[in-house]
Amino acid sequence: MTGINRKITLARRPTGLPQADDFHLQEAPLPPVADGAMLVRNRVFAIDAAIRGFLDDRPSYLPPLAIGDPIRGMALGEVVDSRLPGFAVGDTIRALAAWEEYSVLGADALGLEKCDCPDRDALSLYMGTLGPSGLTAYVGLFAIGRIKPGDTVAISAAAGAVGNVAGQIARLAGCRTIGVTSSPDKVALCRDLGFDAVIDYKAPGTLDEKIAAAAPQGIDVYFDNVGGEILDAILPHLADHGRVVICGMIANYNHADEQYPIRNLWQLLVKRATMQGFLTYEHPEFLGEAQSRISNWVKSGDLRPLENITHGLEAAPDALIRLMSGKTTGKTIVCLP
Numbered sequence: 109m110t111g112i113n114r115k116i117t118l119a120r121r122p123t124g125l126p127q128a129d130d131f132h133l134q135e136a137p138l139p140p141v142a143d144g145a146m147l148v149r150n151r152v153f154a155i156d157a158a159i160r161g162f163l164d165d166r167p168s169y170l171p172p173l174a175i176g177d178p179i180r181g182m183a184l185g186e187v188v189d190s191r192l193p194g195f196a197v198g199d200t201i202r203a204l205a206a207w208e209e210y211s212v213l214g215a216d217a218l219g220l221e222k223c224d225c226p227d228r229d230a231l232s233l234y235m236g237t238l239g240p241s242g243l244t245a246y247v248g249l250f251a252i253g254r255i256k257p258g259d260t261v262a263i264s265a266a267a268g269a270v271g272n273v274a275g276q277i278a279r280l281a282g283c284r285t286i287g288v289t290s291s292p293d294k295v296a297l298c299r300d301l302g303f304d305a306v307i308d309y310k311a312p313g314t315l316d317e318k319i320a321a322a323a324p325q326g327i328d329v330y331f332d333n334v335g336g337e338i339l340d341a342i343l344p345h346l347a348d349h350g351r352v353v354i355c356g357m358i359a360n361y362n363h364a365d366e367q368y369p370i371r372n373l374w375q376l377l378v379k380r381a382t383m384q385g386f387l388t389y390e391h392p393e394f395l396g397e398a399q400s401r402i403s404n405w406v407k408s409g410d411l412r413p414l415e416n417i418t419h420g421l422e423a424a425p426d427a428l429i430r431l432m433s434g435k436t437t438g439k440t441i442v443c444l445p
């Protein structure tokens with residue numbers, strides 16, 4: 109194939125919250141497809157908090173982007189040319205790719221998998237509730253949190269992409285769920301999704317009192333998406349043998365050099381509790397089961413997908429800025445034609 113490939117690249121490293129000028133829209137010729145590679149037309153980008161980390165010049169579980177690199181992110185797309193055994197034109201794939209109309213991917217692309225997407229009119233769902241966000245919620249709750257019926261499960265960023273699914277799955281697993289979020293609108297949304305109690309951490313009153321009122325018997329599992337002040341406030345309210353699931357620490361991502369000092373870590377000893385981080389794709393033994401149970405819950409209407417979608421490659425930087433401003437609910441998605 110010949111033609112132009114439009115992409116969003118890193119123009120400069122953000123300081124704090126990313127700004128529109130940190131990104132640049134560029135055009136380049138479509139790259140050739142070598143043996144062992146395939147050309148994918150990207151259709152859906154997952155706008156994830158992890159992308160903010162790739163923009164800093166700091167080692168993490170992946171190397172930082174260089175200035176001028178296309179912005180790395182999970183994408184779902186259709187194979188339009190393939191010299192990669194096992195992948196044919198017309199296949200739908202999901203992988204860590206970049207904010208570009210077309211990506212050349214090899215077998216080593218992170219998270220590369222063929223995606224069975226029976227509902228072609230709802231491809232975005234396979235990047236959210238039926239995709240990485242849902243799988244992350246499931247793996248965090250079952251593999252790391254070891255939830256069981258009757259547990260009290262608290263979840264931060266409860267109206268967000270992973271948090272809303274985690275809350276709904278924990279309820280379906282017979283747990284009592286407590287959402288932690290930041291505004292009356294998000295509180296109302298969480299109640300609508302079926303959380304048993306919801307804490308607005310920005311409302312008047314101390315976080316300590318709000319958590320005590322919502323969880324008088326203590327918290328068996330805390331599914332943490334944010335870290336910082338909320339993690340610190342939850343620790344004294346853990347039940348004996350509680351589990352803290354470290355899914356993410358978004359409260360630190362815009363200010364990674366000034367991390368909130370956690371003061372209550374000693375509560376892990378007092379409560380004989382555990383705290384463990386995880387990466388979803390390091391738990392492949394849970395993914396098949398997760399995919400099938402989440403699909404069934406969505407089909408039966410027991411689990412409600414929640415997403416906010418914008419359209420066009422140019423929309424991606426603003427979608428990330430809104431996500432990192434705490435302005436979004438549900439899965440933040442950018443769809444390409």
Ligand SMILES: NC(=O)c1ccc[n+]([C@@H]2O[C@H](COP(=O)([O-])OP(=O)(O)OC[C@H]3O[C@@H](n4cnc5c(N)ncnc54)[C@H](OP(=O)(O)O)[C@@H]3O)[C@@H](O)[C@H]2O)c1
Binds near residue numbers: 386
């Ligand atoms: N471990 C894994 O494999 C894995 C996979 C996917 C995602 N994650 C992590 O999961 C977490 C949630 O990701 P997501 O995609 O579902 O995001 P999200 O929850 O949809 O969006 C961000 C939400 O985080 C909350 N937040 C709290 N402090 C914030 C701050 N200082 N700046 C911005 N937002 C803040 C806000 O919710 P409130 O207004 O309710 O506070 C905001 O709406 C992230 O930490 C991400 O890195 C981990």
